[in-house]
Every structure is written in structure tokens, then in C-alpha cells.
Amino acid sequence: MKSLLTICIACSIAIIACNKNKDTADKTENTSANMVLQWNNAGMEAMRRTGSLPPMLESRITATLNVTIHDVLNNIIPKYETYALNNAVVSGANADAAVAQAAHDVLLYLLPPQKTFADSLLDVSLNSIAAGTDKDQGIALGKSAATVMITMRTNDGSTTAQYPYTQGTLPGQYRSTPPFDAGPNAGFVLLPGWGKVKLFGLASAAQFRVGAPYLTSSAAYAADYNEIKKMGCTSCPDRSADQTQIGMFWLENVPASLNRIAAAFIKQNNLSAWKAARLLALLHMAEADANISCFDAKFFYNFWRPVTAVRAGDTDSNTVTIGDPAWNLLAAPTPPVPDYPSNHATDGGAGMTIIKNFFGKDDISFSTTSASLPGITRSFTSLTQATREISLSRIYVGYHFRMAVDSGEAMGRKIGQYIFDHSLREK
Template sequence: MNLMSTAARRSFARRHRLVLLLAVLLPGLAQADAVTDWNTTAWQAATAAGAPPIQTRVNAITHLAIHDALNSIEPRYEPYAGTHPAVRGASPEAAVATAAYMTLSITVPSQAAALETTYDTYLAGLSCPAAYPSCVSDGIAVGAAAAEAILALRANDGAATPHAPYAAPLLPGVYQPTPPNFAAPLFGNWGKVKPFALGRVTQFGAGPSPLMNLRSGTYRRDYQEVMAVGSAAVRGAPQNVDSYESRAARYWAGGGANANAIAQQVVAGRGLDLWQHARLFALMNMAQADASFGLFEGKYRYLFWRPVTAIQAAGNAQWLPYLVTPPYPDYASGLSGLTASAMEVLRRLLGTDALPYTLSAAGIERHFDTLSQAEHEAAMSRVYAGIHFRTACMDGLKQGNKIGNYVVRHYLRPRRR
């Protein structure tokens, strides 16, 4: 299926000719690393596509196109959607830029104009050696082919209708819309989207859990914990607002879980080349997308209530969580699972858990010595925020780790020499 209209193709061709002219007039402004440059552009553009689940799909499509474009020019790793004809000397940078630009323009159409400016400026900074005078044009061709292939593959994957009407009985343990706005639940169909890597969306799914038995010790412990540590009255009190727990809750909810930003910090200075960066970002974003599908399938299969509903139903009508509860069921935690899937990919590819990084979010700078430390804090931050039971967070973490491990073991593997 060809997702580009004839008009879009003509427009792309006109810009292509203009960019090639600018490249002749303004040579030599090459960027340091095309993959990390366009990774930043991708995750920033993806925020305009919608909530984090939507963003994971956008980022996966973009980085798989980048990976396949590079491995069409020089086949080092297995492709995802296939390889494409590449002329000798084709510019890898032009291929990366085109693959990213084309996929993002289709998946985040609201950003198409800004992306066009970024793309044109980027290509204008490239130049060709005398031996390959058409290198930019040749790179554009292979990048476009890679983008069209992955877009066609994902054209009817179920993502077009992410939400579904919600109705559930008013029973103990069953999810209901939460204060303060009691917004309609979102992403009821997200668990039906076709996975990128998993054989089925329920593969590695969490649960069922003792948490869902309201008479179990697990439920009683989790209930008492989140009521005590996740209360808005406790966390927001002047003496607690700068506590470790309050800062962790705000940090991870406010951007600390940006896996692409984390990965850029982790890989900086490690000497990875374009192909290695492309593979890493493709695998990581593919794992996050599949984790999002799997986690939402579980959320709407178990329909387990959120702490605020449980606590208010027990008679504490004034209790509110420190942060606003997202509009979907509790089990298992999305942020925990998404973070864990990304951390597992980084661990597997780089061969160690000891990958220190420092990242600022929500006005807070945090340093982590290991990825395990970071993913555990990410999971517990949702308890401190008052929006998840501990078991939902830890089971989400385990589910994410399993998905990340599977993706690395089965996709984009090194080619045999």
C-alpha cells in the first residue's frame, strides 16, 4: 500500500530539487550524528501526536525506517521491513534524514511544516565527495523507500481507533473514572493494535495478581501503603514537598521517563556509529511500543480500580492522590512497563546494567548509577504519586523487562559475515 498521494510525491520531489541546489551552494555543514539528531527531532515531534502510548508507535515507525535505510546502504544488521536498492556512495545522513522526515510527516501531520523546514535545512548542510556527486540524491531515494515500506506495513495496524466507549458495573475493585474531572477512560482499544515484535499482544502479559483479591494480604499492604505515602495532603505538605518521594513522583511524571533522552545520555561518548545507534533506537522504541500495547490490553482485561477510587469507597472521601490519576485502569503500570522495556534493551545491547546517566525533568536533576536503580525508582514514583498500587508497578516493570529482552533476542540481529 502506498501512503503518499501523487500530490505529496510531487511536493517532495520539488523540495528535493531545491535542497540539492542549496547543498551545492552551502556545503560542509554536516551534523555530528544523523541518528541522534533525528532521534531528538522524532521524540519532540511525537509529543504532538498525543499521549505516551501514541508516541511510542510514532517513534518505533521512525526508527525502524532509519534502521532499514542504513542497512540498505550497508547491510550490517537484519532489516525489519526489508532492504531497498541503494546506489554505491549514497549518503547515510541523507537516508536517515529522509526516512525520519517522511515517517514523521505522515504519523504527526500537525508537525509537517516544521519538519519540512528542519529537513531542508539539514540536507542543505550535507555535501558529496567528488567520486559520488549524487550522494545526497541517492541517500534520499533509499530513505524514502525505507519510510514507505514501514508506513505501508503499519497502515492498518489498529492504531487509528485507540479509544473505545467504557461502561462497567459499580462494584468493588472495578475501575471507574477518577477525580477531579472524572474523564472518560482512554486507550480502550490500544491493546488491540498489532505488535511490532511480539507474536501476540498478550505475550509476557502481567497477571492475574493477588492484588485483585480485595481480601488478600497483597491488596491490604498495597492499599495501606499508597494511602499513606501517595496522599496529596502528605506529599504536598510544606515539609514534604522537597522530600525524595515527592521529587521522584514529579520527576518521572514530568519527563524523567523519556527513554530516548535517557538513551542519548547513556550512549554519549561510547563511540557507537550510525548503524549501531540506529539499531539501538529502533529496538528500544519497538520494545516500548509493544509494551504499551501489552500493558493496555491488561488494563482493560482486568479493569482494576485506582487507589483514589478504592480509598474514597472505603469512607475516606477527602483523600486525593498527589498527582492526577491518568484516565485508565490501574493494572499494570504503563510508565513502569515502558521504562523497564527501554532499560532492558539498553542493558542487553551495551552488556551491563552499570550505565550511569544524569537527566533533568520537571525542574529536577537526577543521577542514576545503574539502569536498575532508575527503573525501580520510576516504578515506585507512581506509588508516591498516589496513582498506582505497588504490585501494579512491579508487575509492569517485570512485563517491560521481558518484552525488551525478547525484542533484542529476535530482531535486527547482526548479519553473518
């Protein structure tokens, strides 16, 4: 039988351990997400200052930045799995100093021309923190986290993804769209090698690759052809005012749209720094991998865009698709990449699946704005409703056939679910 002294010692150790765990939990739950949001926003602002970037480049930047922020926090208190920096726990480091330094250094790597902007924000961030050993440790840890991430993403294939691409000639095969079908930029196709860029969470870019698109001679193709011909043109009488608004509202890059929504949810739910960083890191990992996976599929199938298809409708081997050489789309020009699947819909499906899993429900009511249609607010009663609008918007602006958006959204949902299930999990 254990002595009373042994029992008392065991109880004391248990109480100390319990208090220590409680202190750790309190620190992760009570640390404000303000610095996380500030540097997340800095990434979006730095891209805006750089100029218009395609979603592929945008998603790589936002993923690299936000995963680094997540990593540095979880090397102070390891609440969730890390991505690049492991086992460098500095429990006494100041979280805000670590986040600011890590984000700053990664931002300089990603967007060197924004050095003045990033340096200025770092000064403001660090000057708001009292001097001390914890601040110094935070700065050092931030530098370490950034260095490891930069090493991991250097030579990831993003700088070699642009090269000449051979155009198709047969019905259904991609060929350059206006204005890239003539003149000095004739034959230009955007980033045909993006499907080979190093992934953030998936095992393979083809892991969830969708099945082949329909033949241009099929009835299913004819239905989609005739739908976009009357719904995606410049002044389509069959497209309602609301559908036109949907098309233009969601025209901006999906990573930016969903970042705005996620940041609002973080504020509304008063999430801690650790939780906020995890949500943003997962969201942008999913967005980055959705873009890579979608480009893998696009250039595997090489399917033509609606603007090409409608103008060449009399030569597609389908008797119920009447061509219109003068047809033009609502939001010209079409992005110069193949149609199938829709990158926009894939991004929407992936990102919204992350948000749904993170909060554990779909029926979240929210309103949001858009950089591509300033002054307009759209409201939703669920994440699924918003996801569907993102997908359908590409029909209304004339960018994609319905099969491309349906398949892209489905693929995106699988990507988002996989990232959530396998990345940055709670310890």
C-alpha cells in the first residue's frame, strides 16, 4: 500500500502539471489575433501595390506568408502541427514580435519591391512591443521560421512555370483567345507549368484530378454551349441583373475574396492568434494546392474556351451549336488558359470547405464586399450558397462552360477536405 507521503507527492505533481497546462491553454486562447491579421493584411496590400497578380501567384504568396505565421506561433506553444519549422520551441518568446519578424522576412522574399512598405510596418509592429528578452527571442524565432520556409519554397517550380505552349487545332482543343490570338503576344498561354509547382499539402497535383470533359459532338456539350452563348455574352438579354452582378462581384481572385471573409469571421468570433493563424494557413494552403491541381488538369485536358467555341461553333461537329463569329463575353478578355476545370470554382470549393470544417457548420450567415465591384454588398445564409455563386459567376461572365465549374467545385471540395484532415492538426 502506498504511503500517504507518496500519494501527496503524486497529487502535487499532478496539480502542478494541470496548472502548467492551464497556463499554456490560457496563453494560446487569450493572445490577440491583431498582429496575425495585421500581417495577413500586409500581404494583401503588398500584392495590391505590386499590381494585378493572377490567382496562382497570389495563392502561393498568401500560403507561404500565413503558414510561416502559423509555424512561428506553434514554435512558442505547440498547439497545432507545424509545416516547416519543427522542434525549435522557444516558450518565452513574444508572440507578436515573432509573427511580425517572420512575416516581414517572408514578404521580402516573396515581393522584394515592397521592401520599404514591409520595413516600415515591421518598425511600427516592433516599436509597439516593450524591450526585453522575450522580444529578442521572438525576433530571433521569427527570423528562423522565415529562413526555413524560404529554403523550402525556393526552387519550387514557380519561376519555371512560364514557357511556350503548343496550341490545338481540332474542335475542343485549346487555342489562344483574344487578344492573344494575334499581334505581338500571339500564342501566349499563362503559366502552363503551374501544375508542376511544389504542393503545400496534397500528395500529388493529380490526386483529385477530375475526369475528362465531354466531346464537342455530345448533347451535354451542346447544352452547355447554348447556355453560355445566351448567358455569358456582353449584353445577353437572358441574363438577369442579379446574375450580371454575381458575375462581376466574384470577378476578383478567389484567394483575396475568401481571405476577406475569413478575416471578418476571425474578428466576429474573437479568435485567438493561434486559431486565427491556423484558419488562414489552412485556407491558403488549400487555395495554393487548388490552383496547382487545377492547372495540372487544365493542361492535361487542354479544352477550349467558350469564346473560341462559340466563334467556331459551325466547325465543332455538333449540329445544334450555331456559331457566332462576333460573339464576345461580358468580362473580356478570357484568362489565357484552358477551360476545364474552372480554376475559380476549384478555389471556391477548396477554400469554403476549409472554413466550413474549421467552424464545424455550413449555415453561417454573412455579408461581404468585393474589390471587383466596389460599393456592392452581397449576403448569404450558408457557405454552400456563396460557394455556388462563385462557381456560377464564371458562366455569367462568359469564362467557363457549366461542366468546367461543376467539376472544378467538386474537385476543390475534395482538396479542401484533404488539407483540413491532414494538415496543421491539433496536437
